[in-house]
Amino acid sequence: MSGVYNFAAGPGMMPAQVLEQAQREFLDWKGHGFSLLEMPFTGDDFKAIQQRAQDRLRKLLDVPDNYRILFMHGGASAQFSLVPLNLLGDNRRADYLETGHWSRRAITEGRRYCLVNVAGSSRGSDFNRMPMQHELQVYSKTAYCHYTSNETANGVQFHYVPETGKVPLVVDMTSDFLSRPLDVSRYGVIYASSQKNIGPAGFTVVIVREDLLGRARPATPMVFDYRMQNDANSLLNTPVTFSIYLAELVFGWVEEQGGIAAMEQNSLRRSRLVYRAIEKSEGFYRCPVESEHRSRVNVCFTLSDESLTPRFLEEAAKRGLINLKGHSMIGGIRASLYNAMPDEGVVALAAFMDVFAMEHAAYV
C-alpha cells in the first residue's frame, strides 16, 4: 500500500522493487510455465538461485575464503542451541555478554548445554548501554564468546567489536546484519535470521570459520550440524526455497543501492532524524539509552506521559506510520529502520512526532 511506512521489528519492510519482481515472476518463473514455489530444490534452477544468493552475500560482506555461508532452518532462536551444540566440543564452558532481551534468551538456552560465564553485563544499568571492552572478562579457555550486536527490543547497539583474543567470537547479528560494514575475519560464527534486512522470514544465515566445522556433539540433529550442512551446500533437506529466492533479490537490491557502505549511511542519517525529534521534544519523548550506545536500527523511546502511548500509536497509524509499538516485554515505542525503509518514511515519522509533542505537551 503506497504511503504506508512499516516500522515493524520483523518481519520488517522489504524493498518494493523486490516485491514487484517477485509478483511478476510468481506465476510463471522466467517463462518456464511454473511458479518458483513448485520448483524442486534438487534441480539446477534452484541450485543456481541458492549459489547466486551465497555469492552475492559473500561479495557484499567481503567474506574471506576460509568462511562458509550456510542457510539453515529454525531462526536465530535455534542458533541459541546450535552454537553450543556445534562449538562446545569437549569444553564445558562458554562466555556470554548479557546486554538485553535477546542475549538473555541466548544465555538461558546456552545454560541447557554448558556452564555459562557472563563475561560482561549491562544489567546493572537496566540495559541502557553496552559494556565497554575494559569491562569484559573473557576466560581464555572458554569454548567461545557469544554476544548480540544489536538488542532489537532494547534499542542498544555495540559500536565496537569485542576483542576476545584466541577465543572464537560468536555474534547474533539478526537485527543489524547488512546495515553496516563487517570485518568477518574477527568472528568464529556470525548468524542472523532472515526476517529483517535479508528478506522474508524463513531461514538463518550462518557464516562460520572453516576450522570450527566438525565439532558437533554426536546427538546434534544432522540438519543442524554445521559441517553436514556445509558438506551438502545447505541442501541436506528441503530449504525454504521461496525465502532464499527473495533474499537473492534483496542482496541484488543492496548491491544496486551502493552496497553495505550505502546502507550504513542510510541508517545513520535515518536514525539521527528520529533521535533528533526525541531530543528536540524537551522531555516529551525519552530515550533511555545512553547516546553513544543507541541503536541505528531500532530506535526505542517512551512518552513521558505513558497514558498517551495508545493515542500516539493510533494517530501515527492514521498517517500510515504503522507497527511502532515497542517490544511486548519493554513497552513504549520502537521505530525499526531496516534497509528498505525509505527516507520519506522517517521524515514523516519525525514530523508527526513534532506535531504530536506540540499538541500534547501542554497536558503533560
Ligand SMILES: Cc1ncc(COP(=O)(O)O)c(C=O)c1O
Ligand atoms: C537479536 C535477535 N536475536 C534473535 C531473534 C529471534 O529470531 P527468530 O524469531 O528468527 O528465532 C530476534 C528476533 O527478533 C532478534 O532480534
